[in-house]
Amino acid sequence: MTNYFYVSPEQLIKDRAEFAQKGIARGRSIVAAIYDNGVVLVAENPSASLNKISEVYDRIAFAGVGKYNEFDRLREAGIRWADSTGYTYSREDVDARALANYYAQHLGDMFTEGQKPLEVEILVAQLGNKLRPTKLYRVAYEGTISDEPRFAVLGGDAETIKDRFALSEDSLQSLATTLHNASTALSGPDRVIPPEELEVGILEDRGIRRTFLRLTDEQVKELLS
Amino acid sequence: MGLPLFSAHGDPGPSFWHYADSMGLAPSRGALHEDAPHATTVIAVRYDHGVVMVGDRQATGNYIASRDVRKIEPADRFTALAISGSAARGMELLKIAQLSFEHYEKMTDSALSLEGKANYLSPIIQRNNLSSPLLVLPLLAGWDESHLVGRIFEYDGAGGCYERFDFATIGSGSPFAEGALRLGFRSDLDREGALELGALALYEAGDNDPNTGGPDFVRNIFPMMISVSAEGFQEIAAPEVGERFRQINERRTESRGVAGGTLR
Numbered sequence: 330m331t332n333y334f335y336v337s338p339e340q341l342i343k344d345r346a347e348f349a350q351k352g353i354a355r356g357r358s359i360v361a362a363i364y365d366n367g368v369v370l371v372a373e374n375p376s377a378s379l380n381k382i383s384e385v386y387d388r389i390a391f392a393g394v395g396k397y398n399e400f401d402r403l404r405e406a407g408i409r410w411a412d413s414t415g416y417t418y419s420r421e422d423v424d425a426r427a428l429a430n431y432y433a434q435h436l437g438d439m440f441t442e443g444q445k446p447l448e449v450e451i452l453v454a455q456l457g458n459k460l461r462p463t464k465l466y467r468v469a470y471e472g473t474i475s476d477e478p479r480f481a482v483l484g485g486d487a488e489t490i491k492d493r494f495a496l497s498e499d500s501l502q503s504l505a506t507t508l509h510n511a512s513t514a515l516s517g518p519d520r521v522i523p524p525e526e527l528e529v530g531i532l533e534d535r536g537i538r539r540t541f542l543r544l545t546d547e548q549v550k551e552l553l554s
Numbered sequence: 555m556g557l558p559l560f561s562a563h564g565d566p567g568p569s570f571w572h573y574a575d576s577m578g579l580a581p582s583r584g585a586l587h588e589d590a591p592h593a594t595t596v597i598a599v600r601y602d603h604g605v606v607m608v609g610d611r612q613a614t615g616n617y618i619a620s621r622d623v624r625k626i627e628p629a630d631r632f633t634a635l636a637i638s639g640s641a642a643r644g645m646e647l648l649k650i651a652q653l654s655f656e657h658y659e660k661m662t663d664s665a666l667s668l669e670g671k672a673n674y675l676s677p678i679i680q681r682n683n684l685s686s687p688l689l690v691l692p693l694l695a696g697w698d699e700s701h702l703v704g705r706i707f708e709y710d711g712a713g714g715c716y717e718r719f720d721f722a723t724i725g726s727g728s729p730f731a732e733g734a735l736r737l738g739f740r741s742d743l744d745r746e747g748a749l750e751l752g753a754l755a756l757y758e759a760g761d762n763d764p765n766t767g768g769p770d771f772v773r774n775i776f777p778m779m780i781s782v783s784a785e786g787f788q789e790i791a792a793p794e795v796g797e798r799f800r801q802i803n804e805r806r807t808e809s810r811g812v813a814g815g816t817l818r
């Protein structure tokens with residue numbers, strides 16, 4: 330006969346949270362910020378092909394930190410959800426808040442009922458228009474969803490990076506300034522992240538339906554110089 | 555609909571069609587009546603740095619259902635897709651194609667090849683046409699970014715996909731357009747030459763096929779003319795198209811309606 334030991338719910342949640350936090354802390358962080366003309370997502374990512382930032386829909390972008398296979402599956406689910414919602418109804422009915430809520434529910438379910446919690450944090454960014462506001466939704470490993478007013482930081486070192494980024498100006502800045510602030514917040518005072526190790530995506534109105542643009546190494550270099 | 559998560563073995567991959575099918579979103583297989591608006595002429599001509607397409611604007615049922623249908627649409631920046639046959643099924647195919655190419659690009663962070671896009675449509679056409687009397691036959695033309703040429707792909711009713719190296723036509727006005735194209739096509743056509751030939755061929759189809767709409771000078775509705783090249787999908791502005799057809803019309807009036815022994 331198997332012996333069952335009593336584990337208090339508090340202890341169980343604490344253990345699971347610690348497990349997820351450890352997993353997330355192993356990866357590098359992401360800063361997402363609103364600038365004067367759009368939204369920029371900046372990830373420290375030495376890989377040029379295993380992306381952390383992705384286009385989801387016309388005005389929606391995704392960013393994930395933690396275990397790659399876990400957040401990439403969520404990214405794919407987000408694209409499928411957005412494309413099939415737009416196909417069934419209309420393109421303008423695809424809303425980032427709905428997607429962020431689905432992520433929150435799934436992460437919450439996995440945290441309490443899954444074999445193990447997912448070791449990821451997710452950001453859903455939306456570029457506003459006359460129908461919807463510009464938004465940054467951050468979803469934590471246990472399903473907590475937060476609506477970040479101006480910028481959001483994901484990853485293990487989030488608090489330190491958040492403090493460093495918050496020191497930069499309070500008003501909305503240009504893309505170049507915001508990218509520079511994000512990059513220095515990610516790196517800290519003791520080092521500089523080379524531009525080719527930064528993965529940068531923006532949501533910006535450029536007269537076409539799809540607002541997401543992945544910046545090339547050259548574009549990042551130019552903006553940071 | 556909840557978050558569409560799949561396990562690794564059940565994952566439909568970057569194909570929107572496979573995904574939509576697994577979710578029951580794909581077009582049905584049921585047969586319907588065959589009286590939906592149809593009939594068309596769309597022409598694609600290859601030139602030295604791309605392809606041009608010309609298409610009429612008329613939707614015909616038992617009478618003219620619409621005079622300003624757009625039968626050619628950009629499927630993405632470098633691909634044009636034209637439809638003939640059932641309007642409802644054609645529109646749906648356009649929607650699926652546009653969505654699928656973008657879906658693939660977002661899922662994999664790389665664009666499908668032009669040949670990949672052409673092949674992708676085959677089973678969709680096959681399933682529609684072999685299970686429903688509402689036939690749809692598209693024509694796909696685009697700029698091949700990996701081989702830097704314009705390419706044209708046509709389909710048969712069973713979904714077979716064939717590349718054409720000169721020109722292709724779809725719709726009920728095809729025989730007449732085809733005649734003009736066969737006489738006028740040269741392998742060294744430039745964009746202007748291809749547009750002019752395409753316009754002539756469409757004029758012929760509109761003149762002879764009751765279900766193809768020619769230039770409508772009363773309502774100022776003119777056939778659609780587009781090109782796809784390294785610069786992407788470009789639609790020729792309506793006044794320019796109108797002027798082109800006005801000139802053809804004047805020449806025909808002078809020669810009392812016959813082409814006059816030469817292709818003009």
